[in-house]
Amino acid sequence: MDMSTPFHTVIMGLRDFLKECFSGFWDYETPKVMVVKNRTLGVIYRAVQFLVITYFIWYVFISQKAYQDTETHPDSSIYTLMKGTAIHGDDILDTVEYASPSEGGDVISTLLRREFTYDQKQGTCAEYYNVQNANCTKDTDCIEGEVDFDGHGRRTGKCVQYYNQTFKTCEIQSWCPIEEHAVVREPPLVEAINFTVFIRNYIHFPKFKVLRGNIEDSLDRRRSKKYLNKCHYNEETDPYCPNFRLGYIASHARETFSELCRTGGVIGVFINWDCNLDLDPSYCKPTYSFRRLDVRKDDDNSGYYYRFAKYYSKNGMESRTLIKAYGIRLDIIVHGHCTIICDWIMLTFIDKNEVYSERKFDEVIKEPEDLIPTDLAHTELSYMGSFGSNHSDLSDGVPL
Template sequence: MAAAEPKPPAGVAAARRLARGCWSAFWDYETPKVIVVKNRRLGVVYRSVQLLILLYFVWYVFIVQKSYQDSETGPESSVITKVKGITLSEHKVWDVEEYVKPPEGGSVFSIITRIEATPFQSLGTCAESMRVNNATCDSDEDCVAGQLDMLGNGLRTGRCVPYYHGSSKTCEVTGWCPVEDGASVSQFLGKMAPNFTILIKNSIHYPKFQFSKGNIEHRKDGYLKHCTFHEVSDLYCPIFKLGYIVEQAGENFTELAHTGGVIGVIINWDCDLDLSASKCNPKYSFRRLDPKHIPASSGYNFRFAKYYKINGSTTRTLIKAYGIRIDVIVHGQAGKFSLIPTIINLATALTSIGVGSFLCDWILLTFMNKNKVYSHKKFDKPSQQDCTLTDARGLAQL
């Protein structure tokens, strides 16, 4: 007689039954219970929330933000500039080659409007500037030979010598003499500077959409030789007067010419490429970029020198230049219809409408007078007898 096959342990059998139950439940379809609540106030809240969400997505997301488009920010850009004009100072006539730095015509350049020139500087010994820390002295004992101040004008010799004017004395230094504040001459170049013209040639390219455009109109009748920029009639004539740029930035030209400053010319290319290329136009704005209300760092100036020979000796003219620096800044964004962002935002909109149901359910089950009745109708709870019977069957199977 064959031996009886051993039964699996009770725990293994229970695990198998649980696995079969889970597998069977995996193929079940579940649907939420729907309860119709005849309450006008709750219905008004529900429809109002739905309407607000719908308006948000239709007006803001799709119309304002154009979220149905694929977008690209930061176009590839090139900027070429050219300044024209002459001006006068107290001693000479200045042309473009002298007052524009650097002369290459890039996106950042400076127009000199005032200078403080120190001519005939040569290598030798002279009194240090009184603006240098610990430069004043009463005797040679106050000056240390060989001392070098990083903010000074040279190496100290150890002698205390009379200053350039007045009765004060400062320590003597070896360097380019005389020092700047001892013999500088100021000249103002800004008298005719507001009439300087600045050509700003800009081309942009959006590589994702293979779209390119420039800010100059393609004409062969010498249009650029007699036009100046106007936002309506001459949008594609990017020739600006310096006075116009400063005025649009909200600054006083005379004050700015004396102290110097930085003006930003911002070119914005926001392009909807679902429309024709003619609808993609540059928008110009102007503002001052340097902090003029902070005395310690207001204004703009820089130094350079011009060298020459006198009787075989190297001599230079040191120039401290104050000017208006122009920074041309280009930015923008292009967009074009794409199916993927459209589907994603439509799905987000349809999902968000469900927020109204969640809010009204919370009000219904929390603040309504018959909230316990609604809770009982919405959620099915097994009776105590059903629970006892289920527990008994489970124990019996074990």
């Protein structure tokens, strides 16, 4: 048996296949659309179209807003500065005295009321009577070296008279006298209601390379400086003024300023940027809201205060004045959301001229045997009944 005959047949078949593929590669093919006047088929077709359109309009466009590209994690920079001068008794207080820090970032606090414990020295004195196990009648009630972390120091093992009182408490080694016994409370700084905090905020959307600020940049330098020195923020008249009165912040946080002077408090200043970059840049401006952040249900833990001391030397011994300061702490919190319409939707709605060939659309009302060749009518219409379209070769092509 000659093995070359099957091999020759395979080679020739492969050659014919490759030749046909190469020849067909250069052919131009375009779909031929035929319109069928059939009520049942038309109802089904329009129902499917309606479902698809409803899906895109309701879910994609309205619910998911897929036609927009968004960015919700912008970069933000905050600079704060407290302004104002107050007369408190015989003292003149400026920002160094009542603001901490006098200029800073996203957190700044202002002092509203102070409590002083003067002339404290390292030594021994009676523990505060409200500290657990501090009350005693004899020395054995006090354990030497014991430290109560809710107290003021280390116990010496002695039971001593509580200052000028008739009862006794355990003696401690600490800064004496203790704060609860010798504290001097001064009146609140009521003038602080007119203090202003300057908040400068820049926000950057790196995805779209957009930078915005809460200070209007259309003014020249001289006019801008003059405006910023005298303006106060108002949502309607001065939306680009970054100066906020403490009284304005407290009232919009639904807080009483006199109560804040008594206990202090933490207030959040929320800066929200909701920008549509398809509109004019003037529409991309921040909105502000204010809310009390610390818990007010627990009086012992609510409010805001901190302690610091001023040290000095008296008669060769180190001494200090302990100051407990109540105030308002402002936490500046920035949220940003940026949207821009997608390129594909813009390209979709660009005006363009479409050129269609009349030969691409045939209207079929019935199957007249005298107008369509028998073999073509049977083949194409049966294919239409199954799939709804047909492809055929057009030797002269169709301009697109």
